[in-house]
Amino acid sequence: MESTVTAYIALICVSGVLNFFLFVYAFSRKERFQGATSFMLYTLALTIYCFSYAIGLTSSSMEQIMFWTTIQYIGMPAAASLGLVIVLQFLGKQWNRKQIASLFILPAITLLLVATNDSHHLYYKSIQPHAEYGLPLLDIEIGPWYVVQGIFTFSCMFYAFILLLVRLKHIKSAYRAQHLVLMCGHLVPMATAFLYLIGATPAGIDPVPIVMCISSGLYIWAILSVNMLSLLPIAKETIFDNMSEGVIVLDSQQRLIDFNAAAKKMFPAMQHSMIGLQLDRVWKQLTDMNFPLSPLKEQASFDFSLDNGYGISYFQARTSQLQQGKRASAGSLIMMIDMTELKQLQQELEHQAYYDGLTRIYNRTQFFKISSQLLQQAQAKKQPFSLILFDIDRFKLVNDSYGHDVGDQLLIHVVQCCKHILPEDALLARYGGEEFIVALWEYSSDQVRQLADAARLHIASQPLYVNNLKLNATASFGIAHLQPGNGQTLQALLIEADQALYSAKRNGRNQVAVK
Template sequence: MESNTGMDSQLTTYITLVSVSGIFNVFLCIYVLIRRREIPGARTFILYTIALSVYSFAYAFGLASDTLREVKLWTVIEYIGMPFSAPLGLMIILHYLGWKVSRRQAAALFVIPSVTLLMVATNDWHGLFYKAFRIKEGLSLPYLEIEIGDWYIVHGIYTSSCLLAATALLLSRWRQTRRSYKPQLITLICGQFIPMTTAFLYLVGLTPAGIDPVPMVMCITSGLYIWAILSAKMLTVIPIAKETIFDSMREGVIVLDSAERLSDYNRAIARMIPALSPAMIGRTLNEVWTELTGAAYPFVHQPDGRDEELVWTTDGAEQFYQVRYSPLRQRNGETAGALLMFINVTELKRLQQELEHQAFYDGLTQIFNRSQFIARSRSLLEACRAEGSPFAVVLFDIDRFKQVNDHYGHETGDRLLVHVVEVCKRQLSPDMLFARYGGEEFVVALPNASLSDACAIAERLREALESEPLAARGSIAVTSSFGVAEADAGPDVRLDTLLRQADEALYASKRDGRNRVSAYRGALASRP
């Protein structure tokens, strides 16, 4: 009697443990079902918990059964859930790791479990799953004495492979997982490793005779899942999958908490700012930026998320970044933190600069082109007029330039243009606006310069050019003819009028024999 009482107590303990596993899984299923819109991969996890619940409760009813017929019935029901739980668990792990599983791949994972269910349901006809299936007499516990069939081996290998693959995949990500996410990773590893190890011990006969311990240990793994879900929000944020995306982004990202302390950053920003280190996590953005640059963070964060431009030098190369601030809010609207996204726009910026340069500067001589000269000269003229200061322009061209092109070729002609610009730039100060006016013609705007001042500058340019011939196939003499005009006739003098006057003076220099400076004085141009 005492022996039977002990057996009954032991059986009750087993049934209780298995039932607790089932209850835990029902709780998980309901929780995920309620929160399914917030949880990535919720459908897979719901199916997983349903499969484990069916497995656990069916096994519990099987333990409580008295006849072989009842045991067989509950075994068939048990296999509605058990063979499907392993591939479903593998799919959860793949989703956690950020791997996409197509419908065709998912269907392939359930081929063997489906065949297993069919084999168990029809085992009495073919014996491919159990060769023998009977309750051993003389014991109070429903000790099942079974002889496994061929398909049982296939099923066991497949189930173990799914559990082993899931465990191996999780272990492979151990080093890449941040410390804050490792408790979740450990939970998932236990969820795969504990059932796999227990099943192995059961198969080699190291567990109580006739008792499958896997449904019982599931209460441990299910409890771990409940803890991870409720305390660490394991399912609402899939950290490894999100971490994979986070670290694979081309844009640099800095995560700030509600107090603007550095919370996290991805690999891209670590490449952009190599001095950034994990030791800086927990410090404010201003403190981090001061250590990195010697100055406080330069931008004021605006709620509208306006982009700012940052110039950063890495390995001696200047890089341009577009910095975008995005506040993170909780569901109740309170600020939870922010994301700083650094988008490398260096190539775009350089292209923009190149286009601007092409729009502003002459491609051959790299001085201002005609359109920029006119735009800037108008502003200078207006400023001088407002101040009551004189304003003059000098227009000149290279004498007999066509002959140089015809005799030496256009390449030498281009060299001559560049040579003229280099000589003139050495004679001009930065406040003098120098541009290529067209062809072999150049122009200089001289704010705050009188007509006599402008003529003196023009003469200096003429002498410098005459004294420095171009070294090409010997020596090519360079002379130029100059025309000078001043805007002192009154407030109504326009820039185009001034340029026309300088052009008339230039042609006067040409008529008078070239290589000279002529000034526009009223209707006549004369030498100074």
């Protein structure tokens, strides 16, 4: 039996040495890789665990064994929490400091209970020399907190393993080796701890520190061969998936080989099953359109829009080539920026520049711009062209009597009345204050007068109901008509329309006058 214990001690010491080597190696390169502090604390905790357990096996009294058991629990409970922290960092999971700190509350309680076990026996109900072999092997009757700590330890390792297992299918082949090493580094002690907790291992011996030499050996191999401590694959994937720009990666044959989370958000129909398909085929499935650049050009850009069912989204895409060594091209990137908000802002600014903010019809500036072009076209084609200038009668009295809010509602009401009568091709604009102007082409003078009179009658017959008021309004109209072949300017027509409007006002309002 003595030789068996000696062999156990030797294996545990090997685990301790390997973990101490990992601690020193990580400390010497702590500035070069992410998560160095967590890895250093993890390997230091395992070093304390292994060596204190080995020394405990060489002890010849219960007092010595209990002392080294307490030292052992400085490292063992915290190791499970630190192992989970390393996996969280490796996978780029964002836990805040309070969440991380909560993982060490229970291990701290466990250390305190082990150190004071003689006064409460919550962790060990009893510890006696082994009935058959004696010291240093022990017969242990576990207490309730031992079960709690065991469940916590197993849960941390199991959760870490599940996180790694779920992520495995998304890991690129170049980075899979170090991912598998981390999985094995948690699976081996987890399985061993489970067997120990259910009593399936030799009595009196904790096999976990013995098998830690397997996990530590795998870590050393991964560090030396696949540069595990750099955490490059996860750092790369974390950056890639957290980019706000959508990215599609193509190989040299323009086949899809990768895409990030932002691209998935832009194209909900994009699936990993599309990887390996030609870009043209993928783009057709995603947008129902052909890819706009054929062949794919270096440093090119294009705009496209998509209807996602909730409205139109606008995007700008840029292409670039991936270089690898002396090869002309190792592939391509398509980076896409969501321009929807910018496009909507641009449209809003354009609307503010072209339209009246209250009535939502053209403003005076835009009316002059468009009507000047229409007048030129009418003169070139020898077509008739007319202006109707009208305003609301006694509008100032409405503002003074009921307030500007009611006045604004009346302006909107009059516009809606006119839209109901005027043809769709009529150019309607707010000329200023309570004045409005209409441009019509290809309509005879009689037709224009009939439209103006119809609009006048409709305004007069449609009262405005606002703020418990029934408000009847009328409007006066002035018409200027350009005969075909006449070279009259827009300004001259406006003067004539204004004179006609003044005539309608002077003759009693609520009528149409023609210059």
